Amino acid sequence: VLVRVSLFGDVSRHLHGRDKDHGQELPEGATVRELMAALGIEPGGEPPLTIAVNGELGKIDSPLSDGDKVMLVTPMEGG
């Protein structure tokens, strides 16, 4: 499956400037966990990433389908 990925906050360093609407190929039946592994993002970091699939709150085990839009966001405070 091919998913579209956007990264926000510190996690965006994993795609170094290609972090908006990046296309990522994943095997059939993949979840957000496999997507993170493919991007080199370790699960369980602090603060926990916010996950969205097609604009809705998702989880690390959310299944992904072809064409899904995935957002991973490092929460931030202040500014």
Add this chain to the structure above:
Amino acid sequence: MATGYWGRILHVDLTSGRSWTEEPDEAFYRTNMGGRAFVAHYLLSETPAGIDAFDSENRLVFAMGPLTGTPVPGAGRHSVGAKSPLNNGFGESEAGGFWGAELKKAGWDGIVVKGRAERPVYLWINDQTVEIREAGHLWGKLTDQVEERIRADHGDKWIRVAQCGIAGENRVRYACVVNDLNEVAGRTGLGAVMGSKNLKAIAVRGKRMVPMADPGAHKETAKWVSATMDEVHYNFHHFGTGAAMAGKHVEGHLIVHNFRDGQYPSVEAVQAIDAKAIKALYSVKMDGCYACSVRCKKRVKIDSEDVRPEFGGPEYETLGAIGTNLGIQDLVAICKANQWLNLTGMDSISFGMTLSWAIECYELGLLSSEEAGGLALGWNDGVLLNDMVLRVARREGLGDLLAEGALRASRKIGRDSERYVVHIKGLEMAMHDPRAMERMRTNYAVTPTGGDHTGAAHHRTSNRNTVGLCQFLAYDEDRVAALLNGATGWDTTVGELEEQSSRGLTMARLFNLREGIGARDDVFPDRIHQPIRLGPLSDKVLPREQVAQETSDYYHSHGWDRGEGIPLAETIEYHGLGQYIGFLGDRVQSGGGELPFRKTAGAVAEKVEE
């Protein structure tokens, strides 16, 4: 005398036109290093209890920390403080940029201003030379005109200027002290205090290096920040603040419509006004504060609206307060309003939150069309937003009401409108929803300034307030202590720094208690105990009992009594605060010898005396 300081604090009496130098001993600095404690010392010891914030006896304090102006990323920070015109309580705000470092390089650790000049003046500090100069020609001018004129008059483009803006002149109760045109000591109305003193600006030129005991930690840290930029500070370096707003929307705690909602019409609508959108569309470069390689400040340029890079660009708090909070989906309107807030000198958070209160009240019929000056108030109106910036700064029409801040404005119009004010202690709440964010929940209610996000409840943020260091640098506390010791030559441990931060919070608490602000004010407003209307958190309620328990635990952690939050006798003795507590009389209780905040073997003041 320790290095990192000059041992010189400038005092200015604008009523008499005199200035003089105080030369405190090392014990003073070790216990009033910077930030809250420094400000609170002068407010507690020099201002009479019960005065109005605009009384000439109020003090306006500029507090440099021991790290301010030292050569390391994050050291471009200073604090400004006074009795706040929003609530007549403890007012303080931190700012970045270059002004604080310049003042330190001029050989001063701080400035304490009292009195009121008969006519507008500005202070000109050229290294050790201090002059009070006539400022009639600067009064009524926008911040860029003031900075340009002062630099031209002295023939020096490197002069750094802090100023009150026309909002401060007009005593808008949330006016800022603006420095370097794009940095502000934004919260608690300090610009209005400056304006009430007829002090238009403080212009500074300093040409010496801050003395350092051992620059090793600074050099190593500066190298580490540069070498690890893409691992450690990637986001700040490339996008600054405001890049994570889509996450707040998805989780349902984006600040929307006066803390009522929690989500935007769509995640794409959020992405259209976040930091990434600014970077892609309007940012011409990233810029930094003094000595900082992270350079997290976006500079925006939009020729069609005369939006210029020297005024910076909207940070997260601004994107929230005058963006999502007002339902604005027009990024150009937000960037333009951000510039005009800096041109006139107003806090974007309090301004945005006061306007959102007015819009909600108008919708509910609690604010009449007549009171609104014939304006139709509504969400997602970028024209109204920009119109209101000038109306408030000039106190014209509805702007005069909104210049009072949301709480005072609600008490003027009555009609139950106070239920819709989202504030703590009269300070409008910053752009973090305590219903969703635990760190903010345990912070907001107890922060001495009120609805302020800069964090009284956590050691990390308080330590940085104390030493004069940016909250965004990813330094651990050991590194902060090493930098402090490199500057001062002290042997301060992390534990001692935390004790001193706690001492500063206790001093700010004493000031509030003296002014009649106490436990009944350490609460959230009604709205925060109601569910967020839209999104995944719409079935969650924050119970009042939970906040009360957490607040009581916080009091205890600082050595205050659990019920009223009055510092206990042991705490006052340990911190050496006896000189400030006469007003408490027999309200001081014993805590049975317990000192929950204690991290070191002995009180620091005694250590210095030995």
